[in-house]
Amino acid sequence: MKRRNILKAAAAGLAAAPLAISSTNAQAASKVRLRMQTYWGTESDEIHDQFLDDVKVASNKSLRIKRFRGSELVPNADMFQAVSKGTIDMCQGYAGYWPGQLDIASIEAGLPGAWTNYDEAQYIMESKGLIDLIREAYAEQGVHYLGPIMGGPFDLLTTKPVKSLDDLKNMKIRATPSVAKILEKFDIPTVYLPGGELYLALSTGTIDGVIYAGTNEYKAMKLYESAKYYTFLNMVNPGYTDQMLINKAKWDSMSDEHRRIIEMAYAKHARKMHTWMVSGSIDAGTSGLFEFSTLPAEDSARLRKAARVLWEEEAAKSPRNAKAIEIIAAAAKATGRG
Structure with missing residues (x-):
């Protein structure tokens, strides 16, 4: 054939x-x-x-x-x-x-x-x-x-270890606008940069961390050369x-x-x-290039709670958005997260 x-x-x-x-x-x-x-x-x-x-x-x-x-x-x-x-x-x-x-x-x-x-x-x-x-x-x-x-995982990679959200208040984190809105509620400085600029920004100290993807992408982009501390945020999966x-x-x-x-x-x-x-x-996680930690459960819960405020803001933008948030909220309730 x-x-x-x-x-x-x-x-x-x-x-x-x-x-x-x-x-x-x-x-x-x-x-x-x-x-x-x-x-x-x-x-x-x-x-x-x-x-x-x-x-x-x-x-x-x-x-x-x-x-x-x-x-x-x-x-x-x-x-x-x-x-x-x-x-x-x-x-x-x-x-x-x-x-x-x-x-x-x-x-x-x-x-x-x-x-x-x-x-x-x-x-x-x-x-x-x-x-x-x-x-x-x-x-x-x-x-x-x-x-x-x-997508896959969507977690935090930083130049220094992170044990809590409070640690991020002294760092500048690259984030997309929607994630930035959440981090800013915790007084965490954010900036947006395209993916192609992340290696230089981390290596020069322009930023201290990124929320961009998972270890697969971080390894491919060689970001581990400047930032090896990977923190699981437990906000959403798939993350993007x-x-x-x-x-x-x-x-x-x-x-x-x-x-x-x-x-x-x-x-x-x-x-x-x-x-x-x-x-x-998964493969990149076993490469020895990263040091892993998980955000404390209470901090992850705070992020998700802040995200619910973002849901309300998104629903208010248009009748279509309101329908979309109704769908997401109903699914969360059906799976025990409502």
């Missing part, structure tokens, strides 16, 4: 309906070339190259995507607007970069306390309809939301949610076959990316 047909058969298992595209149809389809940026650097080249290859092979090369690494075309925080305007066609981004540009962005990115494991997150997204509210919000901005890409976006006008102009190929390649990529981040963090 040719490799293209093997890929089609495997991809069909990721979707509700199988891909029905013949080689004749693929050859007849107009050639489409897309530019996609991710906020990731070289550390994710292999897994992103597989996504691009899946699209190329399944479409018989009639659909091709060229991937650019973080900030190569536009600043990472501008990717959503760039896709909306058609400056770039696609992105794999993180909505925590643009909370002021989309009402539901902070909720989509993974509010602290929103879920405790992958299955619960998928239940909230898929079964309870959070994904529909997110897709609606992006569509209003001329963007088609393909879906979430669940990426997504894949595509310009809606571009999406609407594509053939059904090409749209289906992208949907299935995205679904496969989302599952592989989550597994890569989680398993990579």
